[in-house]
Every structure is written in C-alpha cells, then in structure tokens.
Amino acid sequence: xxxxxxxxxxxxxxxxxxxxxxxxxxxxxxxxxxxxxxxxxxxxxxxxxxxxxxxxxxxxxxxxxxxxxxxxxxxxxxxxxxxxxxxxxxxxxxxxxxxxxxxxxxxxxxxxxxxxxxxxxxxxxxxxxxxxxxxxxxxxxxxxxxxxxxxxxxxxxxxxxxxxxxxxxxxxxxxxxxxxxxxxxxxxxxxxxxxxxxxxxxxxxxxxxxxxxxxxxxxxxxxxxxxxxxxxxxxxxxxxxxxxxxxxxxxxxxxxxxxx
Ligand SMILES: [Zn+2]
Numbered sequence: 001x002x003x004x005x006x007x008x009x010x011x012x013x014x015x016x017x018x019x020x021x022x023x024x025x026x027x028x029x030x031x032x033x034x035x036x037x038x039x040x041x042x043x044x045x046x047x048x049x050x051x052x053x054x055x056x057x058x059x060x061x062x063x064x065x066x067x068x069x070x071x072x073x074x075x076x077x078x079x080x081x082x083x084x085x086x087x088x089x090x091x092x093x094x095x096x097x098x099x100x101x102x103x104x105x106x107x108x109x110x111x112x113x114x115x116x117x118x119x120x121x122x123x124x125x126x127x128x129x130x131x132x133x134x135x136x137x138x139x140x141x142x143x144x145x146x147x148x149x150x151x152x153x154x155x156x157x158x159x160x161x162x163x164x165x166x167x168x169x170x171x172x173x174x175x176x177x178x179x180x181x182x183x184x185x186x187x188x189x190x191x192x193x194x195x196x197x198x199x200x201x202x203x204x205x206x207x208x209x210x211x212x213x214x215x216x217x218x219x220x221x222x223x224x225x226x227x228x229x230x231x232x233x234x235x236x237x238x239x240x241x242x243x244x245x246x247x248x249x250x251x252x253x254x255x256x257x258x259x260x
Contacts, residue, residue, distance in 0.1 A: 001053075010095030013257060015052040015244055017043040017130075018087070020103040020112070022061030025069035025209075027154025027217040029175040030162055032071040033059075035133070039104035041165050042132045045233070046240040051248050052100070058087065062107040065191060065209045069216055077111055084115045092123065095259040098251050100128035100244065124256035128247050130240050136161060139235040143228050152219020153209075154178070157232050159221035164229025175224075178217030188212040 001009065019042075021035030031037070036059045043054040063074040075083075088099065099119070103112050109131070116127035140157040141147050150156040155177065162170045180188040186205055187195040191212070193202040209216055251257050 015098045016096040017052050017054040018101050019043045019057035022063045022105040024063040024066045024072040025216045029171045031169050035104045039102050043102040045237045049241045050244040061105050068210045080111045097257045102130045104132045135236045136232050149220050154217040155219025155221035159224035160228035161232040163226045176215050177220040178215045180212045183211045
C-alpha cells in the first residue's frame with residue numbers, strides 16, 4: 001500500500017496483523033528465516049479472508065538459546081520491547097487501534113505480552129496474539145502415530161508445513177532427526193524442562209539449545225509430507241480466521257477502537 005492507501009484503510013478501522021518471528025537455526029534443512037516466512041504466510045492468508053490488513057514483519061527476535069548456531073541473530077528482550085513499542089505507537093498514530101500480533105517464535109512471547117499490557121494501560125486497547133507453530137502442534141496431533149517422537153523444533157509438524165508452503169526453501173536431503181540428550185546430570189524433556197526422580201511433574205532448568213540438542217533438532221521429521229502440510233495450512237489459517245472474525249465482532253464498537 002502507498003501512504004494514501006494506508007490512510008484510507010485506517011479510516012475503515014481494520015484489524016492490523018503484525019507478523020513477528022526471528023532469525024534462528026531451524027535444523028539443517030530449514031532456512032533461518034522460517035519463523036518469519038510462516039508468520040507472513042499465515043497473516044497474509046488470514047487477511048485475505050477477513051477484515052484485516054497485515055504490516056511488514058518484525059523479523060528479528062529473542063533467540064538467545066540458539067545463539068551458538070551460525071545464522072542465529074538474537075536481539076534480546078529489551079531491544080525487542082523498545083522496537084515493538086515504537087512500531088505500535090507508529091501504527092496508533094496512523095489511526096490503527098485493533099492490533100493482533102502473528103508471533104511465530106516462542107522466545108518473543110514474553111515481550112509480546114509485555115507490549116499488550118502497556119497498550120492496555122496506555123490506550124485501553126485489547127491486543128491479541130496468534131502463534132502459528134504452536135497452533136500447528138495443538139491442531140495436528142491426529143496426523144501422527146507417535147506424536148512425542150515426531151514433534152519438535154526442526155521436526156514435525158514444522159517440516160511438513162514448510163514443504164507445503166515453501167518447497168523450494170526446504171532442503172530435504174539435509175534433514176536430520178534429533179532428540180534431547182543429558183547435560184550436567186540433568187535429563188531434559190524440553191528446552192527448560194527436566195525429569196525429577198520419583199516425581200511425575202517436571203522441574204525447570206534454563207538450558208541453551210546446544211547443551212541438550214547437538215544438531216538443534218528435537219524430533220523426527222523424516223515422515224514429513226506436503227499433504228500433511230496442506231492440512232496444517234487449512235487448520236492453522238482456519239483458526240486464525242475464526243479468531244480474527246471474533247476479535248472483529250467483539251472490538252468493533254468499543255470506545256478504544258475508535259481513532260481520535
Ligand atoms: Zn523460533
């Protein structure tokens with residue numbers, strides 16, 4: 001859009017989708033830009049089917065846990081918080097009040113929530129968030145015989161989703177499987193989860209990725225197919241569309257949603 005088109009769009013008080021991701025390792029077979037590519041894909045597809053427009057993405061994020069892999073560029077919480085604040089205030093000045101982040105990276109979540117709470121206090125806004133990778137994990141479980149084995153960073157359902165969305169950027173021959181391995185006497189079950197002897201509930205230890213997953217991959221993506229990826233797209237975009245429509249209905253007439 002040109003500036004005049006943005007101004008006209010803002011007068012319609014649309015929902016603004018802000019895609020977010022990061023630049024980080026995603027296994028040897030996926031590009032370091034994967035989180036951003038998928039955030040933009042989901043935002044643009046959902047916008048086509050709803051009363052929403054999507055902004056250029058916030059493409060660098062908080063990926064400290066992957067910092068030892070080449071190509072991972074982490075900007076840290078304080079920097080991202082400041083960047084998001086300036087971007088959101090810019091859109092507010094341009095007349096947008098209804099914001100949903102399409103944040104596709106877990107390390108950014110804490111900063112997204114902090115931003116949402118600032119905008120609530122400062123402008124009365126209710127801010128939403130959509131996390132495509134996480135939705136895929138939740139919505140795709142019926143597609144696998146062994147979810148625990150297949151699922152993971154750089155594994156499934158991410159690899160199937162990438163094969164369906166960006167086949168030319170997914171280097172199938174480089175795919176590796178991976179699992180968590182012990183570190184300094186701890187048995188990890190997640191990036192910040194460990195088994196505690198005799199307990200059914202895990203404990204919390206904050207590892208870096210290469211402490212506990214040497215190749216950066218934490219699952220078995222070898223069963224990935226484009227067909228599964230198509231299911232991922234249908235379900236994740238379907239959820240995003242339903243969420244945006246409900247957000248539209250409930251927020252349209254609220255006083256905070258009217259630009260001054
Ligand atoms: Zn990520």
